[in-house]
Amino acid sequence: MSSRKSLSVVMIAKNEAELLPDCLRSVAWAAEIIMLDSGSQDDSIAIAESMGAKVFTHTDWQGFGKQRQLAQKHASHDYILMIDADERVTPELRQSIEQVLTAPGNGIVYSCARRNLFLGRFMRHSGWYPDRVNRLYANYRYCYNDDLVHESLNIDGANVVALSGDLLHLTCRDFFAFQRKQLRYAEEWANQRHQAGKRCGYLSILTHTFGAFCKTWLLRAGFLDGKQGLLLAVVNAQYTFNKYAALWALGRNYSEK
Template identity: 30%
Template sequence: MNFVTIRKNKVKLSSIIIARDEEQNISRCIESQLNIIDDILVLVDSRTKDNTYQIVTSYPDVRSEIVEWKGFGPTKNYAISKTKYEWVLWIDADEELSKELANDLLSFKNSTPEFNSYFIPRKSYFLGKWIKHCGWYPDYVLRLFNKNFSYISENPVHEKLIVKGESGYLQHPLIHYTYPDITHYLNKLNNYTSLAAEEIIKNNKKVTLIDILLRPAFIFIKMYILKLGFLDGLHGLILSLYSSFYVFTKYCKVWEIKKSGRNLKEE
């Protein structure tokens, strides 16, 4: 994992969590970090309609703030600016530290980091089943970083961490409880495809009938056949089909925007 040198003064860790209507997940996320992360910061989207904020504030050692939504990247960059320590873990509200990853982070805190950032493998559950194929595992995500060399891109959707220098790897996974049911998946699909379509329009990317017809088919073939999604049974088939439908919907929305001249706003 490329951090072996012991130092007298431990590395201190902050974490950032952005949450909207996450009352079903937020406690699990926070509790997995207690006694591991030195500074836990949760920003709760002001549009939240459930008890997320009340749950967060029930943890006395967790800092929290209600914020106006400015997009994924800008909101997370704001969260980074509010952290106490230079090393930051970005973790989503529907994720938790596995016990093994928690131990990795404790070892990290007693080390001299070799890199400015570290990839963490992510283990995802889809409709209650751990997806082992479809390209979903190991799903390495760049989530542990020194904020002095890092920032998060401001893409409307699928924002990513931009870091100066090479990155290392941690061994054990984040646990991601993604899409507990089909309704949840379709709601996020509708929102995310609108954001992705707006980004394509903003970047003046040309979209043709080939994109609408062939890209979805390629995604299905890649996930279900090339990435062995069929080994995940019915879950793998559903995930591959829905992922294909995501791409189809995204490009259809680009066509709709260009045809109508109106924008598709995030709900």
């Protein structure tokens, strides 16, 4: 019988003082908590240290993927649970993780179902649930890719097993903050594609924008999420428009440097 494995919770953060306490309390049962700070100007570091986290700093930002790689290098235990400050591990999810640590599988990566909050409602449709993300995995074997934004775990052919219980994600508590984050993601997405030699045509902007709305509202049953579902479909369309319009502009040198 395999011995029980130990867990490192790993996170990257910047100016998350408001969100950190509840997040850290939800994972206080882990063997260690690692937080890599990206240059916070608020009380994030003090809060994390006061709650038992090991805090490191790296301000040379090279994208979300590389920042997660650097954060993981500070972890010293068998398994990694990668989370963000706006996420909370529910008791049901904790129980599932504890079971994995007791009897881990070889060559397996574990996914969590996220319940995403949008303007006061935890969405059940619209492509926002179950929104599975690969977050629990063996340390020293798996790591994140180099993507600037929307980074993902390199699973290297591993089997993915779904955990029971939800990971609560406070995606959109403040609409303006959410919009600013979406705009930043769109810019980084466009820059990464542009640097990789990708281009898009004017018509592509329109078709992708319309497609994003239809996918959220119709194909992913956003209409079942009520008013928030309709608003989210519009927001997704707006985000998609920003991504492709920025890529189009970069390809024609319309963006000022």
